[in-house]
Amino acid sequence: MQFTTYVFQCSLCGNKYSPDEITYTCPVDGGNLDVLFDWETIGKKTAPQDIFSSKEGGLWRYLPLLPVADPGGQGTPLRAAGGTPVYTPARLADKLGLTSLWLKDESRNPTASFKDRASAIVIARAREIGAKVVVTASTGNAGAALAGMAAAVGQKAIIFAPRTAPPAKVAQLLVFGARVILINGSYDDAFDLTIQASHEFGWYCRNTGYNPFTAEGKKTAGLEIWEWMETFHPNLQGKHLAVFVSVGDGNIISGIHKGFKDLFALGWLKKMPRIFGVQAEGSAAIANAYLAGSEQIEPVSARTLADSISVDLPRDGVRAVRAARETGGGYVLVSDAEILKAIAELGRVGIFAEPAGATSYAGLVRAVQDGLIEPDQPVLVVNTGSGLKDVKAAMQAVKEAPVIEPHLQSLKRII
Ligand SMILES: *Cc1c(COP(=O)(O)O)cnc(C)c1O
Ligand SMILES: [Zn+2]
Numbered sequence: 001m002q003f004t005t006y007v008f009q010c011s012l013c014g015n016k017y018s019p020d021e022i023t024y025t026c027p028v029d030g031g032n033l034d035v036l037f038d039w040e041t042i043g044k045k046t047a048p049q050d051i052f053s054s055k056e057g058g059l060w061r062y063l064p065l066l067p068v069a070d071p072g073g074q075g076t077p078l079r080a081a082g083g084t085p086v087y088t089p090a091r092l093a094d095k096l097g098l099t100s101l102w103l104k105d106e107s108r109n110p111t112a113s114f115k116d117r118a119s120a121i122v123i124a125r126a127r128e129i130g131a132k133v134v135v136t137a138s139t140g141n142a143g144a145a146l147a148g149m150a151a152a153v154g155q156k157a158i159i160f161a162p163r164t165a166p167p168a169k170v171a172q173l174l175v176f177g178a179r180v181i182l183i184n185g186s187y188d189d190a191f192d193l194t195i196q197a198s199h200e201f202g203w204y205c206r207n208t209g210y211n212p213f214t215a216e217g218k219k220t221a222g223l224e225i226w227e228w229m230e231t232f233h234p235n236l237q238g239k240h241l242a243v244f245v246s247v248g249d250g251n252i253i254s255g256i257h258k259g260f261k262d263l264f265a266l267g268w269l270k271k272m273p274r275i276f277g278v279q280a281e282g283s284a285a286i287a288n289a290y291l292a293g294s295e296q297i298e299p300v301s302a303r304t305l306a307d308s309i310s311v312d313l314p315r316d317g318v319r320a321v322r323a324a325r326e327t328g329g330g331y332v333l334v335s336d337a338e339i340l341k342a343i344a345e346l347g348r349v350g351i352f353a354e355p356a357g358a359t360s361y362a363g364l365v366r367a368v369q370d371g372l373i374e375p376d377q378p379v380l381v382v383n384t385g386s387g388l389k390d391v392k393a394a395m396q397a398v399k400e401a402p403v404i405e406p407h408l409q410s411l412k413r414i415i
Contacts, residue, residue, distance in 0.1 A: 006067045008033040008212055011319050019067075024210050032316055033212040034258070035067045039265045048268055052227065058083035059117055059220035065262060067216055071124035076152035077110035081120040082220050084108045086228050086380070089349040092361075096368050100378040103361075104225065105351060107386035110152075111172060113308075113354075114221065114252055114384040115145035121217030122206045123149045131204035133158060137194040139187045139248070139307050140169025141385055146206050147178035158203065160190040166307060166390040186302075188312045208251045209315025215255040222259020225380060226269050236378055237270045240328065244367075244381045246359035247277040247331075248309030250286050250320025252384065257323035273380075275329040276372075277320060278363025280304035280336065285314050287331035290321045297321075305336045305393055308356035308385060330372060332363040341365075343387065343397035352387035352394070360384070 008017040012031030026033060046064040054061035059082025063070060073079055086104045093101035109116035119142065126134050135158040136146045143159035150157035159173050163182040173180045183190040191207060198205035208214050225243065229236045245253050253275060263269035279287040283302035289295060297317035302310040314320065324330050334342075339355050342362035346353050353361070360381045367373045387394045404410040 006035050006037045009036045010034075024205065024212070032209060032215075032254075032319055034319075035212055035216050037065070037067070037262065039262070043266050048230065052231070056083075059120065059217070059224075062220050062223045065223065065266075066121065066220075067213065068121055068124040069128055071120075071127050071153070073153045078120055078123060078149050078152040080110045081116040081149070081217075082109070082224065084221075084224070087349075087351065089346075089351070091349055092345065095345075096365065097375050098368070098373070098379060099376050102380040103346075103351060104221070104380060104382045106221070106382060106384050107351075107353065107357060109145075111141075111144045111148040111176075112386035112389060113141040113145060113357075114218070114382070115141040116149065117220050118142070118208070118214035118217035118251070118255070119145035119149040119206065121213050122146065122204075122211060123153060123155060125213045126155060126204050127153070129204065132156060133201070133203040134206055135194055135198055135203040136160070136206035136208075137187065137190040138165075139310065140165040140173075140389065141308055142206070142208055143178070143180075144169055144172035144176070147173050147176035150178065151176040160194045160197075162187050162190055164307075166392065168389050168391065186312060187310065191315070207315070209249045214251055215258050215316070215319075218252050218255025219259030219262065221252075221382065222256040223263065225256075225273070226260070226263050239378055240271055241273040242276060242329065242373060242377050242379045243273050244276045244278060244360040244364045244379065246306070246309050246356050246363070246382075246384055247279050247286055247320055248283065248311045248314065248356065250277075250314045250316035252382075253277045253323045254316050254319035256382075257319070257327065260327075272327050275323045275327045276363065276367065277324050277329070277331045278359050279331065279333055280306050280309055280339065280359060281333045282336070283310045284333055285311065286317045286320045287333055289317060290324055290331040295321050304339075304355075305396070306339055306355035306359055307390065308354065309359060330367075332367050332370075332372070334359060334362040334366055338362040338366065340393070340397040343394060346383065347387075347397070351383060353383045354385040354387050354389040355393045357383040357385040357387070
């Protein structure tokens with residue numbers, strides 16, 4: 001059992017709060033709260049080697065850098081969140097003319113998306129504060145992750161999702177035994193209702209970009225990228241690795257940035273990677289602000305087949321803009337057609353991504369075309385979710401299979 005002390009700091013006004021006093025966002029301006037640690041003390045107690053020698057294969061190996069105590073749940077999927085593989089898709093690198101390209105595959109999480117990282121940490125927090133019920137609004141993956149992590153340790157979960165969520169995601173919610181409530185409205189409608197309901201009924205709310213612990217869970221992907229560099233590519237540490245990630249609410253990109261910032265503050269990370277956010281053209285509120293040189297997030301009327309990043313008003317927009325701006329990264333926009341093409345291209349190297357998962361790769365293709373990325377720039381792309389989550393979209397990315405009579409004659413006609 002280990003517990004790291006911390007305070008919250010508002011990302012807008014800079015006010016500091018004790019975690020006993022505030023649960024979600026800044027009471028003054030609604031800003032997202034950053035978790036602030038005392039890195040000097042932690043750095044004295046913990047060395048990178050302590051982490052590298054951990055027996056935990058997933059994100060719990062970073063417990064000394066996380067604002068939660070060990071949640072238990074040994075031998076359950078809660079312990080298996082994170083620890084995702086990094087592949088070297090050499091044929092894609094050749095095609096793009098890049099010297100080095102890697103892909104971190106978050107579809108390998110227990111419920112098949114990046115969201116398990118956040119939900120694992122929120123469940124740990126829920127256990128600490130003795131929450132009876134956890135609740136979240138979700139386009140599908142955050143809910144599946146919360147429902148799955150909750151089921152792993154016998155915690156009660158309620159999930160609000162738009163009725164248009166892909167059926168596979170709704171099936172996950174139901175199979176994990178969560179109370180599922182489908183909203184006749186958008187993700188944003190579900191989001192607002194969830195906040196009202198959590199106040200009304202005293203439920204502990206995981207909402208992305210609202211609960212400060214989600215970014216702490218998501219930062220573990222940044223910590224893993226650092227550990228991977230240290231272990232396998234120490235020469236990358238002195239270079240600016242470019243990391244491409246798809247962006248909806250902006251919490252994954254902010255979380256990965258937070259992970260790098262924490263490591264930098266510890267002196268464990270030598271050079272900040274450049275972070276590139278990729279949004280769908282039809283859901284581009286954060287990219288719009290970034291490209292206008294602003295931190296003012298104007299809501300859009302989101303329309304994209306990448307349901308996981310279809311957001312009218314991103315809830316973590318300001319930090320998401322800063323993730324790119326402060327690291328010398330950028331934002332890239334891609335069309336739904338480019339996203340479908342990226343699904344097919346990733347498929348050809350054995351990686352099955354849902355639309356939002358393939359969006360990061362589509363963004364890299366675009367960035368190379370636009371000259372944003374030089375051939376010798378090392379790049380890591382994050383696939384945030386599994387293609388099995390949205391089979392209907394996957395089928396739009398490929399040609400239909402022919403149906404033939406079971407005779408060699410019929411086969412010969414099409415071979
Ligand atoms: C949630 C999600 C994203 C985007 O994360 P945000 O924190 O909303 O920016 C991207 N891809 C997948 C598969 C997701 O589930
Ligand atoms: Zn504030």
